[in-house]
Amino acid sequence: MAGWQHGRRVKKSTAVQEALEIIREMITSPEVEEDLRLPSEEELALRLGISRLTVREALTVLEREGVIARIQGRGTIVNRFARRLTSRIDSAREIGKFIAENGYAVGVDSVKYWWQAATAREAEKLAISEGEEILVVEKRFLADGNPAAFCIDRVPKKLFCDLDFSTADLSQAIFPFIETRCQCHLTHDVIEIIPTVADVKLSRCLHVKEGAPLLRLDAVEYDLEGRPVMYNTEYYLDHFVRFTLCRIVSYMT
Amino acid sequence: MAGWQHGRRVKKSTAVQEALEIIREMITSPEVEEDLRLPSEEELALRLGISRLTVREALTVLEREGVIARIQGRGTIVNRFARRLTSRIDSAREIGKFIAENGYAVGVDSVKYWWQAATAREAEKLAISEGEEILVVEKRFLADGNPAAFCIDRVPKKLFCDLDFSTADLSQAIFPFIETRCQCHLTHDVIEIIPTVADVKLSRCLHVKEGAPLLRLDAVEYDLEGRPVMYNTEYYLDHFVRFTLCRIVSYMT
Structure with a gap:
């Protein structure tokens, strides 16, 4: 990869x-x-x-x-x-990079995409109207050949300047892809850290039992103007990707 | 509180x-x-x-x-x-503060403490020998009267300058307590973000079903010299405490 x-x-x-x-x-x-x-x-x-x-x-x-x-x-x-810190949640954001930082060879073995009407939640996160068309990309990431993470990326169709792409383009890192196709510059994101368990779909996809703990990160990516460009939901198997964070006290109030 | x-x-x-x-x-x-x-x-x-x-x-x-x-x-x-961001995982670390930031009244209704021999994991985290004596403090935090978080704090006994304290002292915020009793200044921490599910004990304690998703944070608190002083394990009910994080791209490499 x-x-x-x-x-x-x-x-x-x-x-x-x-x-x-x-x-x-x-x-x-x-x-x-x-x-x-x-x-x-x-x-x-x-x-x-x-x-x-x-x-x-x-x-x-x-x-x-x-x-x-x-x-x-x-x-x-x-x-x-x-x-010796790896996978600092505050210093990287490509899933592939997180997996690599944990010492595994990164792979992507399943990429699907389609266009759909935004749900209420998606519309809220992307500051668009419910029902507006969005691109949805689903990918499975591998660590040394084993399923390690699953992500769903969503981008409003109206932001695209160039719709001429294929599954192969989407199997690469998503950030440069979006910046090129939507001609924007992603500057910051807001992440929610959500504990969850595998449902039927996730258990099949990630080869874990139903009910197995997963870390879910919901991230909204913003451009320079503060416009939400992409809404991602990512599921991580703790066994392969463990996030860390360092904090210093002098900036805590 | x-x-x-x-x-x-x-x-x-x-x-x-x-x-x-x-x-x-x-x-x-x-x-x-x-x-x-x-x-x-x-x-x-x-x-x-x-x-x-x-x-x-x-x-x-x-x-x-x-x-x-x-x-x-x-x-x-x-x-x-x-x-409008609350509960930024990178800007506060007292559980009570997180709960308050999510808009709830904070309470602590159960505080237990005891001395025990450090397990292998505790010894590793605190850079002491397995079996060395440590203080263990368990607390349950309430949000508007409902169980919202459970935490276990561990401190090596040898760091204490003053062992004359009671459960009442421990029901207050742990950081100033440790800084006073161990005469140290906590300057930074390293946190691991771990998805987990409630076991029998946690399900009773937090009033959730066994197998319910919980967010676990494992934090090691360091002093100025980089000496680990405290090792905490915290369990959060996502319903009451949802962590967020903002990142900007220009510092990501």
């Missing part, structure tokens, strides 16, 4: 974004492994050839993510666990 | 932290409600009487949280959904 391995990159890279990438690499380097400490802001700015302001913004982001801690008089400490 | 209403504040408030609080209030003000736009960095700095650098750091945090989007040539836009 192509697509996941390379990850998604923002089109317009900013200085902060580039600094973030370099510092993230630094964190997993053997140099930092030893004492779990990052160079000072000044030294980072000098080494990376960027302003101290940019370094500071990047460190603020990493601190917020719980990857580092900045301690008065002790410098910038890398949180030990940050080096 | 006291304790939750006031929330937790960091002991040492920084300029960025204060700016964050003020901007968060601004976001929910009627002024911003109208056009969902924040004043410019310069204007915010002037109004709040702080440096533009501090304003910029605060905005970076809010951007990372998905609350705002900074768009070239269009200024700082408040994401519509940010005004």
Whole structure:
């Protein structure tokens, strides 16, 4: 499966974004492994050839993510666990990427799509009228050849600029596909985390017993203008995809 | 129930932290409600009487949280959904607070505690030896008088400086209790998000059928030195506590 391995990159890279990438690499380097400490802001700015302001913004982001801690008089400490965390629910969103991060080979072995009238729930999530036409895409994801996740993506038909696609196009990552076909730029999403159990359909699809626990994520993807573009329902087998999250206290109120 | 209403504040408030609080209030003000736009960095700095650098750091945090989007040539836009989001899994961690954010009156009607030898799993999570003594606290949380969540907190006995406490002390929020009794400062946590179903004990405790879906969060709380201080297992009834999360794309790689 192509697509996941390379990850998604923002089109317009900013200085902060580039600094973030370099510092993230630094964190997993053997140099930092030893004492779990990052160079000072000044030294980072000098080494990376960027302003101290940019370094500071990047460190603020990493601190917020719980990857580092900045301690008065002790410098910038890398949180030990940050080096071995996978599947952070806050830092990736392609199902294939989650599966790969958990150490499995990713596959997609079943892709179906059709057009249908939006249900009340779908209409509400997508801010359209009930009955408006939407594209529905269903996919099954494999981890080392075993069913690991099932997802349903929904996009209003009226957002499409280009309707000339096939099942093969849909078996790739959905985000770049939607951005191209709907000529939009997805900037943020809102996820609901919902515990559920397998019904008849899901138990067949994911090879688990009826009633087996599944994690359901309902995500609405928004573009720059705050317009909902896609509504996804994803079911994960905990055995293959376990989500984690880091939080730091200083931003909790 | 006291304790939750006031929330937790960091002991040492920084300029960025204060700016964050003020901007968060601004976001929910009627002024911003109208056009969902924040004043410019310069204007915010002037109004709040702080440096533009501090304003910029605060905005970076809010951007990372998905609350705002900074768009070239269009200024700082408040994401519509940010005004009505509750129970963000990344921004609170007291169960009582989650329940309150979902609009219910919080109660704790059952608190039990005992000392026991750590199991293999508990020892691994707390970085202690199997069999070392730990405090175990079990609590049931109510939402408008109905069982809504059940949690088990575990702390190594050796971390306690003060063992003179009672069930009444433990019925309050656990974080300040642990920080006081263990003389530590909890700075970050790592959470695993695990779908599960109610067993016999949980079904009785939470008044649901056996096999009903529950969300389980396993959290390890760390102090400044990266030492694990507490390992919590929390079970939530989705009906009362639904977790959400916002993500922005520009920080996803």
